[in-house]
Amino acid sequence: MAGFKDIIGHTQIIEHFQNAIKLDKISHAYILNGPDLSGKKMLAEAFAMALQCEKKGTEGCMECHSCKQALSHNQPDIRYVMHEKPNTISVDDIRRQVNQDIVIKPYASPYKIYIIDEAEKMNVQAQNALLKTIEEPPAYAVILLLTTNADMFLPTILSRCICLNLKPVANEKIRNYLMQHLQVPDYQADICMAFAQGNTGKALKLAGSENFQELKDSAVQLMKRIKDIDVYEMGEAVKQIGEYKLSIHDYFDIMMVWYRDVLMYKATMDINGLIFKEHVYDIKHQASKSSYHGIQEVLNALEKAKIRLNANVNFDITIELLLLTMKEN
Numbered sequence: 001m002a003g004f005k006d007i008i009g010h011t012q013i014i015e016h017f018q019n020a021i022k023l024d025k026i027s028h029a030y031i032l033n034g035p036d037l038s039g040k041k042m043l044a045e046a047f048a049m050a051l052q053c054e055k056k057g058t059e060g061c062m063e064c065h066s067c068k069q070a071l072s073h074n075q076p077d078i079r080y081v082m083h084e085k086p087n088t089i090s091v092d093d094i095r096r097q098v099n100q101d102i103v104i105k106p107y108a109s110p111y112k113i114y115i116i117d118e119a120e121k122m123n124v125q126a127q128n129a130l131l132k133t134i135e136e137p138p139a140y141a142v143i144l145l146l147t148t149n150a151d152m153f154l155p156t157i158l159s160r161c162i163c164l165n166l167k168p169v170a171n172e173k174i175r176n177y178l179m180q181h182l183q184v185p186d187y188q189a190d191i192c193m194a195f196a197q198g199n200t201g202k203a204l205k206l207a208g209s210e211n212f213q214e215l216k217d218s219a220v221q222l223m224k225r226i227k228d229i230d231v232y233e234m235g236e237a238v239k240q241i242g243e244y245k246l247s248i249h250d251y252f253d254i255m256m257v258w259y260r261d262v263l264m265y266k267a268t269m270d271i272n273g274l275i276f277k278e279h280v281y282d283i284k285h286q287a288s289k290s291s292y293h294g295i296q297e298v299l300n301a302l303e304k305a306k307i308r309l310n311a312n313v314n315f316d317i318t319i320e321l322l323l324l325t326m327k328e329n
């Protein structure tokens, strides 16, 4: 948990929250809408901490009793709504943890705050149950719905919430943060930044990945020779990638950055914007051998492979299909 000042980017949302505190115009329900790892929870928690802070500023002081409790996730008036089934927030979850709980006044704080993460997992019954509370909330209630997809909400929910959409964070901000605060070397910061596409959490995840260097070397080595690999050698290549099964999405992301470099070089003939600068010879070579259509096919195949693995399609088959697409394009 962190304060507003520790959050990278998202300045408009932070301003919105801080203005609301300043003007004492807190809404009863907010939606924070943005991709996984983009910072929804950090924003929600920083807002909750500021609202409950005993010093009543627009930012949690991090020192009072309430802030300390909030920082260790033990503030009794900041409630996290849990769900037992991994893919559903049920009507029972909402009734027990929100509707029946919200009528009890806060213990010691001005507000009673509910953070519902993955709120798109509420089924229709759960949303209807929540709607009753959002329609007539107690004065002290604040409900924060965090979601990757606000389109999943009933229009009746949407119309009663303030919807804040997270925007991608500027690349330079992410890069600076990685280098200055985490001492990530510049070539690694470049790759993390490029593949994260404005998603700070994603960049941090890759930067913190222990085997980043190994992962990158393996992927680069493979991409350099993929066009020359014989079909009967494919099994070997699949095995090589299989060693990184647990970090396969990071592996794919590195590949994606590589092919974006190839595409960029092909389009601009400029090496300055490249992420894999140290492999410029191979990037040029690949750009000359591939068509725009072919490179796009590979990028699409990478997206498809991600989706297949998420849907539990066989790992070896998925990788083999991907490698064949890379070889042929």
Ligand SMILES: [Zn+2]
Pocket: 052, 053, 054, 055, 060, 061, 062, 063, 064, 065, 066, 067, 068
């Ligand atoms: Zn405080």
